[in-house]
Amino acid sequence: MPNSDAQTVIETPADVADRYALEIINVSKHFDDVAAVNQVSLSIDKGEIFALLGGSGCGKTTLLRMLAGFETPSAGDIKINGVSVLHSPPYQRPVNMMFQSYALFPHMTVEQNVAFGLKQDRMPKAEIEVRVTEVLELVQMTRFRRRKPGQLSGGQQQRVALARSLAKKPALLLLDEPMGALDKKLRMQMQLELANIIESVGVTCVMVTHDQEEAMTMADRIAIMDQGEIMQVGAPRQIYEFPNSKLTAEFIGSINLFEAVAAFDVASGGAAPCRLECAELPCTVVSNETDSRFAGPCYVALRPEKISLETSLEPADNNWVRGKIDDIAYLGSHNVVHVRLETPAGKTKIVQVHVSNFARHAKSLDFEQAVALSWEPEAVVLIKAEAA
Amino acid sequence: MRAARVMLVAGLVFLYFPLLVLIIYSFNESRLVTIWTEFSVKWYIELLQDEQLMGAFFLSLQIACATAFMAVLLGTIAAYVLVNFGRFPGQTLFSSMIVAPLVMPEVITGLSLLLLFVGLSELLGWPASRGAMTIWIAHVTFSVAFVTIIISSRLREMDGSLEEAAMDLGATPLKVFFVITLPLIMPALVSGWLLAFTLSLDDLVIASFVSGPGASTLPMVIYSSVRLGVSPKINALATIFVGMILVGSFLVWWTMQRWQVYATDKKAAEG
Numbered sequence: 258m259p260n261s262d263a264q265t266v267i268e269t270p271a272d273v274a275d276r277y278a279l280e281i282i283n284v285s286k287h288f289d290d291v292a293a294v295n296q297v298s299l300s301i302d303k304g305e306i307f308a309l310l311g312g313s314g315c316g317k318t319t320l321l322r323m324l325a326g327f328e329t330p331s332a333g334d335i336k337i338n339g340v341s342v343l344h345s346p347p348y349q350r351p352v353n354m355m356f357q358s359y360a361l362f363p364h365m366t367v368e369q370n371v372a373f374g375l376k377q378d379r380m381p382k383a384e385i386e387v388r389v390t391e392v393l394e395l396v397q398m399t400r401f402r403r404r405k406p407g408q409l410s411g412g413q414q415q416r417v418a419l420a421r422s423l424a425k426k427p428a429l430l431l432l433d434e435p436m437g438a439l440d441k442k443l444r445m446q447m448q449l450e451l452a453n454i455i456e457s458v459g460v461t462c463v464m465v466t467h468d469q470e471e472a473m474t475m476a477d478r479i480a481i482m483d484q485g486e487i488m489q490v491g492a493p494r495q496i497y498e499f500p501n502s503k504l505t506a507e508f509i510g511s512i513n514l515f516e517a518v519a520a521f522d523v524a525s526g527g528a529a530p531c532r533l534e535c536a537e538l539p540c541t542v543v544s545n546e547t548d549s550r551f552a553g554p555c556y557v558a559l560r561p562e563k564i565s566l567e568t569s570l571e572p573a574d575n576n577w578v579r580g581k582i583d584d585i586a587y588l589g590s591h592n593v594v595h596v597r598l599e600t601p602a603g604k605t606k607i608v609q610v611h612v613s614n615f616a617r618h619a620k621s622l623d624f625e626q627a628v629a630l631s632w633e634p635e636a637v638v639l640i641k642a643e644a645a
Numbered sequence: 646m647r648a649a650r651v652m653l654v655a656g657l658v659f660l661y662f663p664l665l666v667l668i669i670y671s672f673n674e675s676r677l678v679t680i681w682t683e684f685s686v687k688w689y690i691e692l693l694q695d696e697q698l699m700g701a702f703f704l705s706l707q708i709a710c711a712t713a714f715m716a717v718l719l720g721t722i723a724a725y726v727l728v729n730f731g732r733f734p735g736q737t738l739f740s741s742m743i744v745a746p747l748v749m750p751e752v753i754t755g756l757s758l759l760l761l762f763v764g765l766s767e768l769l770g771w772p773a774s775r776g777a778m779t780i781w782i783a784h785v786t787f788s789v790a791f792v793t794i795i796i797s798s799r800l801r802e803m804d805g806s807l808e809e810a811a812m813d814l815g816a817t818p819l820k821v822f823f824v825i826t827l828p829l830i831m832p833a834l835v836s837g838w839l840l841a842f843t844l845s846l847d848d849l850v851i852a853s854f855v856s857g858p859g860a861s862t863l864p865m866v867i868y869s870s871v872r873l874g875v876s877p878k879i880n881a882l883a884t885i886f887v888g889m890i891l892v893g894s895f896l897v898w899w900t901m902q903r904w905q906v907y908a909t910d911k912k913a914a915e916g
Contacts, residue, residue, distance in 0.1 A: 325813055347812045360810035364828045377815030425814065 277339070278303045278461035279324070279429055284333030286319050286485075293319040295485040297333075301478075306455060306462045308476035310469060312508075316485035317465045321431055324463060325354045337428050348377070354431040358438065359418035361406035367393070367417050368402040374425045392420040395454060412443050419451065423458060430455065432464035436471055448474045469509050473497070481505045497560075503640055506558050511593075513564070513608050515557040517542060519639060521549045530634060532575075533557055537600045541575040544637035556640040561609040563636035566594060567629045568620045577631045582624055583607060585617075592617050596630060664887060671880035678875050688881040695878060698866055702882070705863035708777060709845040712784040716841035717834055719785065720792030725822075727793070728800040744794060746787040755854030758783045762855060775857030783855045784845040791844065792837035799833035800826075832901060839897060 279301040286294040294316040301307045309317040322328040324335060326347035334341050342350050353374065361370050368389055375385045393399045396416035406414055415435070422430055435451060436444045452475040455462050466472050472479050473493040481488040481496065481504075489496055489505045500506035503514060517533040533542040535557060542557050570579060580596040594610045594617075610630060612622070622628075670678060674685035692698060727740055746754060762779050766772055772779055807829070811821040827834075849864040856865065867879055 325809075327809055327812075347809070348815045348817055352813070354810070354813050356806040356810055358804055358806050360804060360806040362807060362811070362825060373811065373816075374814030377820075421810075421814070 276303075277301060278305070278337065279463065280334075280336040280339075281320070281324075282334045282336065284320070284323060284330045284335060286316075286323060286328060287331045292485050294323070294330075297482075297485075297487055299480060299487065299490065301461060301463065303461055304456075304459050305478060306452060306464065306476045308472035308479045309463065309465045309482055310467070310472040310479050310508075311482035312467060315482040317467075317482050318433065319485075320482075321354075321433055321463065321465045324429065325352055325431055326350050351428040352431060353422040353425055353427040353429075354433060355415075355418045355422045355435060357434040359406075359414045361414055361417055361421070363406055366403050366405055367398060367409070370406065370417060371421045371424050374421065378425070388424060392424050395423070395458070396420045411439050412447060415439065415447060415451075419454065423454075423460065427460065430460045430462040432462060434466055435464060435475075436466070436468065444471070445474075451475065473509075481508060483508075499638060500558065500640060503556060503643065506556075506638075506640060511561055511609055513559045513561065514640075515542075515559075515606070516642070517555055517557045517639075519544075519546075519551045519553065519555050521547075521552050531639070533637075533639075536602055537598075537604075537606050538578055539599060539601050540578050542637060543575045543634045544639060545634045546637070546639050551639045551641060554642040556642060558638040558640050559608075559632055559636060561593065562611040564608070564610045564630050564632045566596070566610045566612055566616075566620075566622075567631065568622075568626070570627060570629050572629075573631060576634065576637070577629060579627065579629050580608065582622060582626045582628060585622060585624070590614075592622075594622065596628060598630075667880050668884045668887065671877065671884040673877060673880075676877065678877055678880065688877040689885075692878045692881045692885075697861075698863075698870075698878065698882065701861050701863045701866040704777060704860065705846055708781050708784060708862065709842045711781050712788055712845040713838045713842040715781075715785045716788040716792045717796075717838045719789050720796050720837055720841075721830075721834065723789065723793045724797035724800055725826075728797050744790050746790040747794075749787075751787075751848075751850040752854075754787055755783070755851040758786065758851065759854045775855055776860035779855045779857070780852050780860065780862065783851050784841075784848060787851065788841035788844045791840050795837045795840065796830060796833045799830045803829055835897060835900065839893075 277300045279299075281297055281299040281301075284294060284297050285292060297316075297320060299307075309320060311317045319328060323330050326342070326345060330343070334343055336342070337351060342352075362373065365373070371389045371392060372385050375388055380388070389402075390399065393402055396419055398413065398416050398420060401409060401413060401417075406417065409417065415438070432451075436447060439447060448471055464472075464475065476493065478490060478492055479496055480490045483504055489501050491499075496505060497509055500509065500512075506512045506514065515535045515537040517535040517538075519531050519533045521531050531544045531546045531551065533544065533555075535542055538557070544557075572579075578598055580598040582594060583597040584595040586593040586595075592612045592614065594612050596608045596610055598606045598608060600606050608630060612620075670681070671688060672684050672686065673681055674687065675682040723743055727736075727743070730736075758779075759775075762772055762775055766774075803826070807825055808821050811825045812818065816824060847864065848862075849868055852862045853865055856862070861869075863882075867882070870876060870879065
């Protein structure tokens with residue numbers, strides 16, 4: 258009975274054990290000579306929904322499989338509730354996983370699927386019955402308890418898979434691409450529903466996804482992974498508004514990046530806003546950033562929805578450029594307007610701007626029309642240029 | 646469309662007309678296999694009284710059953726190792742040696758096994774004489790190849806995360822095999838069993854090589870009796886066989902239908 262074993266150990270007094278449900282300490286995994294996961298350290302609070310977000314091959318799935326016990330780390334340690342699980346096989350860890358394919362046992366009914374884990378713990382039959390009913394009610398699948406997985410729709414299978422992984426009350430719930438097998442419409446609905454169920458149960462959850470919308474909808478915190486390393490960890494809003502690297506900025510949403518050199522007025526004692534000279538923008542950029550660690554080469558990052566597009570060409574001192582409309586993409590909810598700028602270096606640079614349908618009609622935008630772009634100083638995010 | 650239908654009918658007639666003729670003539674009164682006189686079941690009665698034929702029939706059934714069970718057991722283990730153990734030293738050699746009997750001419754398999762048994766009995770005194778036991782060993786040797794291929798393809802098709810999910814829920818690897826893997830590959834075990842059974846029942850060449858005095862399988866007896874002229878008893882025996890095969894394949898089809906319900910649409914799940 259692995260779960261009860263783990264619980265007896267939890268009671269040993271350790272401050273850290275009370276704080277974090279999961280600690281990943283300097284974990285690396287090498288396949289032959291390639292590092293799939295490289296020196297990853299993460300601490301995840303109790304009851305938190307944490308998303309590992311990254312493209313394919315970034316190591317997120319390998320990391321998840323190490324938590325479940327299907328892969329052994331080459332180095333580092335994994336602690337659940339303060340206890341190292343490094344040497345426990347998957348069937349002894351207080352961890353349950355919802356697989357991308359759901360992995361429901363096709364030869365068992367919904368009920369038998371959910372009861373499977375409890376049976377392995379030799380729970381008395383009556384208790385199993387009660388617990389199965391409880392979790393099936395939680396996911397609203399009680400009506401289908403006698404069906405086989407093959408007779409359920411994708412969304413229903415997902416609910417059963419979730420019920421099965423919650424049945425044993427795991428210390429840690431793992432979700433592998435939870436929406437991967439659903440169509441887009443169902444995805445939106447299930448994202449919120451799944452997050453609500455997980456929150457109502459209060460289980461700590463680590464999910465893996467390549468879909469940023471999914472991560473932002475469901476997770477309390479997100480870690481962006483690339484090439485086996487964690488690039489940035491933070492709340493969805495923090496990651497979107499303040500990306501700390503070019504990679505994160507480009508990975509989440511769309512963004513306009515301009516190479517720039519930041520200059521700080523040191524005499525003002527850090528109170529004056531930072532002024533930037535951009536090789537790719539024919540104007541002076543002013544930002545609210547006062548942290549002088551950005552001094553020197555950096556990127557100016559501007560989200561397309563934070564740039565305003567005007568047809569009047571009244572010039573402003575800074576944060577103002579003039580360009581011509583190169584292309585307009587109609588996306589239903591809004592339009593993405595590509596504006597072509599002439600850079601001081603004599604090249605052209607395309608800037609993406611989001612324009613609402615209403616504004617597009619009011620301004621009757623057309624190709625090759627001259628427009629002006631402007632933005633507020635607080636919209637400017639600085640990203641330190643990586644040391645080449 | 647019309648031409649296709651004609652071709653289909655022609656093909657079916659070509660395949661099944663001889664069988665039909667054989668069944669009809671098994672109820673013929675005449676001694677001559679080609680001339681119809683009147684309806685009679687006397688060849689069936691004579692068949693039941695023919696100790697040599699009946700003995701060979703039961704020996705063949707025994708060998709075929711024993712072969713099928715052994716081949717499924719060994720084939721399952723071999724397939725499981727091949728599919729689930731990843732790369733191991735000598736894996737390529739192992740997998741090609743397992744399928745080698747598929748492409749080996751029967752005469753060569755038979756001859757080499759005969760040489761092996763003769764050599765063994767000279768060296769170790771075992772097997773003391775050749776007979777049902779040596780035929781069984783020989784049949785297992787070549788039918789394991791077929792069974793392994795059937796089972797390993799089924800194992801490969803299986804969603805590997807099913808086994809991982811069972812382990813994740815607390816089942817030990819051994820338990821996972823018996824509670825998850827085995828039920829899911831059962832259809833492959835059944836078809837493997839049937840194939841091994843048929844191969845063994847059917848085999849004449851290898852059995853002739855490795856058999857000894859007193860152990861004649863059905864194909865051996867039929868073959869030698871046909872050389873002396875076809876007896877209508879053989880027709881009767883063949884009719885019984887066809888009947889058994891019909892009943893057997895219906896039962897298999899019926900069980901498979903029930904198993905179909907279990908089989909998930911793997912593609913839908915992967916989407």
